[in-house]
Amino acid sequence: MDAVINFFKEFSSMLPTIKVMDIVDILVVAFLIYKVIMMVRSTSAARIAKSVLIILILAGVTQLLNMYLLNYILDKILEIGLVALIVVFQPELRRMLEKLGRKNVREILSVKEEQREIDRVIEQTVQACEIMAKERTGVLIVFERSIPLLEYQKSGTVVDACVSSELLRNLFFTKASLHDGAVIIRNDRIAAAGCVLPLTENHNISSDLGTRHRAGIGISEVSDAVVVIVSEETGTISVAISGMLKRHLAPQTLEKLLLNELAPQREEKTRNPLKLLRRKQKENKDAKK
Numbered sequence: 050m051d052a053v054i055n056f057f058k059e060f061s062s063m064l065p066t067i068k069v070m071d072i073v074d075i076l077v078v079a080f081l082i083y084k085v086i087m088m089v090r091s092t093s094a095a096r097i098a099k100s101v102l103i104i105l106i107l108a109g110v111t112q113l114l115n116m117y118l119l120n121y122i123l124d125k126i127l128e129i130g131l132v133a134l135i136v137v138f139q140p141e142l143r144r145m146l147e148k149l150g151r152k153n154v155r156e157i158l159s160v161k162e163e164q165r166e167i168d169r170v171i172e173q174t175v176q177a178c179e180i181m182a183k184e185r186t187g188v189l190i191v192f193e194r195s196i197p198l199l200e201y202q203k204s205g206t207v208v209d210a211c212v213s214s215e216l217l218r219n220l221f222f223t224k225a226s227l228h229d230g231a232v233i234i235r236n237d238r239i240a241a242a243g244c245v246l247p248l249t250e251n252h253n254i255s256s257d258l259g260t261r262h263r264a265g266i267g268i269s270e271v272s273d274a275v276v277v278i279v280s281e282e283t284g285t286i287s288v289a290i291s292g293m294l295k296r297h298l299a300p301q302t303l304e305k306l307l308l309n310e311l312a313p314q315r316e317e318k319t320r321n322p323l324k325l326l327r328r329k330q331k332e333n334k335d336a337k338k
């Protein structure tokens with residue numbers, strides 16, 4: 050308790066000495082922390098970041114309580130952990146630095162960059178699904194969220210590529226070697242293709258649904274992933290979330306659903322107004338038919 054009181058006493062004595070540059074310094078650090086949180090949010094990195102935060106808090110508490118041995122061990126864990134983190138997140142760090150090099154200052158300061166990317170990913174996915182539904186090509190796309198799907202990714206082939214309608218169509222093209230199984234999308238990139246997913250054991254689902262749909266529902270039961278399925282037989286588009294399957298979706302509904310699930314903080318009015326207008330016109334036209 051004394052330590053806490055001392056801390057606040059010291060803090061209040063320091064207040065008059067704070068300069069403008071100190072405030073700028075704090076604001077810059079806060080902004081950088083915010084950017085890092087936005088970047089790792091809803092990824093496996095977020096879970097690891099939480100663990101690091103817990104260890105940091107424990108290290109602080111043990112220092113305050115003068116628990117030297119435990120504090121020493123936690124300090125060592127943090128030292129080794131930092132090196133381990135750099136090794137584990139080497140691909141993500143490399144991608145982040147590459148992105149940083151490509152952006153201008155305005156883009157670096159903008160918080161909308163990640164949102165624009167997820168919008169683009171959704172647009173490309175919907176475009177691909179619409180075409181593949183018409184062509185009767187079977188599709189199984191898994192959007193990873195906070196629960197890592199690494200063990201399922203391992204059953205497939207690493208792709209690590211930018212999401213585009215053309216690439217998705219190529220991956221599911223019936224004569225392509227990776228068309229069987231699922232594509233996993235992580236952090237707005239195609240992480241892997243040809244992945245084997247767990248089948249649902251739910252006996253209540255419609256008997257006209259085969260293994261592609263069962264696999265899509267299965268992975269949505271064991272994780273928080275959003276799964277898009279296109280039936281090879283009927284061309285219908287479905288989405289599985291938390292073990293529930295929404296069937297017979299129009300491309301526009303699919304887009305709305307994906308935006309809701311994958312970019313919930315996004316408001317309609319912040320999206321490209323021209324695109325919204327075009328979509329509205331198309332919806333009106335479809336309604337008149």
Ligand SMILES: Nc1ncnc2c1ncn2[C@@H]1O[C@H](COP(=O)(O)OP(=O)(O)OP(=O)(O)O)[C@@H](O)[C@H]1O
Nearest residue numbers: 187229230231245246259260261262264280281282
């Ligand atoms: N466990 C699994 N993980 C990933 N993909 C799977 C799995 N099981 C089956 N699939 C995919 O589903 C395909 C078989 O689909 P099947 O026709 O049995 O299912 P369906 O739900 O009736 O789909 P469709 O309506 O498209 O015919 C396989 O070729 C494979 O690509």
